[in-house]
Amino acid sequence: MHTSSDPGGPHSLCTHPSPETGADLSVLTARRTDTWPMSHSIDAVRVLVTELHTEESTAEVALWTLGACALAFTGSLAADRWNRRRGEVSFWTAFGWSMVRIGSLLAALALLAVQVRTAGWITRADPAVGSWFAGHQSPALVSAATWVTRAGSPVSTAVVAVAVAALLARRHRSALPAAVLAGTVALAAVASVVVKDVVARPRPSRVGHLAAATDYSFPSGHVTGTVALLGALLVLMPAGVGPLRRTVAAASATVVVIAVAASRLYLGVHWLTDVVGGLLLGVAAVLVGALAAATWSARFPTVTRFEDRPVPALAS
Structure with a gap:
């Protein structure tokens, strides 16, 4: 994800100047106090949303999501078969693993639909x-x-x-x-x-x-x-x-x-x-x-x- 090296630039996500001392404050570590202007938080959110709309960031999020879906699907299959081989066949356990597989497929379908709707990188x-x-x-x-x-x-x-x-x-x-x-x-x-x-x-x-x-x-x-x-x-x-x-x-x-x-x-x-x-x-x-x-x-x-x-x- 791209971030500007200028702490006060419009694309700065990690740091912002303190309103009192001018020192950099981390968005992730700064405490919420009355001296932290709400506008800085709003700016940080806007920058994050803008970055997530860039092609590189969207592709990265999509890849991580697809990887998680594939891992959940194959992992649930492996766990279910392992339990059956050990003779530990429980309806509710099998039900849970089946729900994981269904959820992973629907999540991948939703991601693909978003990519199609927005002409994302997957459609290249x-x-x-x-x-x-x-x-x-x-x-x-x-x-x-x-x-x-x-x-x-x-x-x-x-x-x-x-x-x-x-x-x-x-x-x-x-x-x-x-x-x-x-x-x-x-x-x-x-x-x-x-x-x-x-x-x-x-x-x-x-x-x-x-x-x-x-x-x-x-x-x-x-x-x-x-x-x-x-x-x-x-x-x-x-x-x-x-x-x-x-x-x-x-x-x-x-x-x-x-x-x-x-x-x-x-x-x-x-x-x-x-x-x-x-x-x-x-x-x-x-x-x-x-x-x-x-x-x-x-x-x-x-x-x-x-x-x-x-x-x-x-x-x-």
Whole structure:
């Protein structure tokens, strides 16, 4: 953060001249007395706000915030798994760590939204990525991207969610798995619309979009819905599924999400930060759905029927 070397300069943050002796007083260590003019404190606050609006300071704050979010997310996963390996499985402990993961994702999403709204440094890669996709157009790839983006549209996601939810309810003779799936997708869709309206980011200005787009750009509704649908299905996988099949399912879901995100970028209807925001929001919706299901299962164990086990586990 930049500070002026002149103690009396307009950008001085650390020191100010004493009104009586002319000596420098530290803003951080000076005692609050009647001799300390209120105008000096107001000036210090104004300087701090001005400095935080500079590009270098904003980038530093953003980096520290993203680092803290990543540390909280990975740390909560590690702590949760460590407790489970030791056999210390407590619902409220798992609940707390799950809340930490949800909070870290929402904090990262909020930071990204602020950066998008203010055209911050995080959005610098958006034009370059858009230009790269625009320079690699071909009829075959456009056709493939159009097919993928239609398959991953919010309407398609909703239809698949309702159909699969009905099958789950019939198979397991319980409304819980169906409610988890449908509720997760619905929550992601509503949250996406709300964030779009709040951020109000225009679509990329590329002439002749290769797909129809009428609403705001951030976050990508296609990516949000796809992540919510596939993530909820992974959460609801039966307990008897082996590690290999779980790994294959997770890898397949990852490939589908990447394909949907790439199709939106290729067709010129989204920025890179839009699809990243959709990913964060979709994962957060999945964790909320898993947490709600686990809470219901723990509170009403005699009512819940899902292969005779609590569903779903809070730890990923």
